[in-house]
């Protein structure tokens with residue numbers, strides 16, 4: 001846990017989208033090019049804001065923002081194509097609305113702990129789920145899939161926001177652990193159904209294993225992406 005705290009302390013205190021991008025671009029390239037000590041699971045760990053009370057992760061705005069910047073660096077390191085990357089303001093908003101849906105995965109490299117991937121989900125309203133199921137073609141930007149805080153009723157649906165880990169950890173115990181933890185995190189949150197947007201064959205493979213089926217196509221900044229929903 002101390003090593004996680006050191007990782008977060010090393011992240012700069014940036015809040016403006018332009019300055020975040022100036023930091024995240026080389027940082028994500030550095031992470032993607034590192035030789036990690038060992039791709040096996042004993043060198044890999046995760047931290048979730050659901051664990052924050054038991055972990056050395058503060059929920060004050062500065063610590064939370066550093067956590068978001070680590071998620072962003074992992075996101076950009078996993079998705080070299082800028083069309084698939086998350087934008088900082090959208091990611092920060094989603095984390096603020098539903099912090100416990102975000103789990104950051106880390107690994108050691110040269111004595112440091114670095115972000116290597118993350119899983120994320122957040123509640124969406126029944127109306128947003130209905131659009132993803134019945135009229136995905138009306139979505140022209142992923143930002144239209146608005147995150148909601150969790151309600152007590154359990155009537156909400158969950159949007160699978162991201163599952164990603166650096167390529168060198170694909171098909172390893174680390175990606176298995178990521179998938180297992182993601183399923184456990186989803187199971188721990190009451191929901192009526194699941195929805196997702198798919199940008200890659202990897203995403204299609206793992207999302208279909210969650211029981212989702214394609215409902216149509218959305219566009220995001222002019223690119224076509226696949227909408228997936230579960231049966232209720």
Ligand SMILES: CC(C)(COP(=O)(O)OP(=O)(O)OC[C@H]1O[C@@H](n2cnc3c(N)ncnc32)[C@H](O)[C@@H]1OP(=O)(O)O)[C@@H](O)C(=O)NCCC(=O)NCCS
Pocket residue numbers: 078162163164165166169170171172175176177178179180183197198199200201202203204205206207208209210
């Ligand atoms: C998505 C990603 C994390 C999956 O990792 P992977 O190593 O390629 O995943 P695999 O399909 O080999 O599955 C690994 C293990 O996870 C587990 N798993 C996969 N899907 C699962 C699911 N839906 N529920 C529970 N466990 C699951 C299984 O144990 C599987 O091992 P098995 O096939 O021996 O049973 C990885 O491919 C990745 O980061 N890709 C790039 C980012 C990306 O495109 N993300 C999707 C965006 S839509």
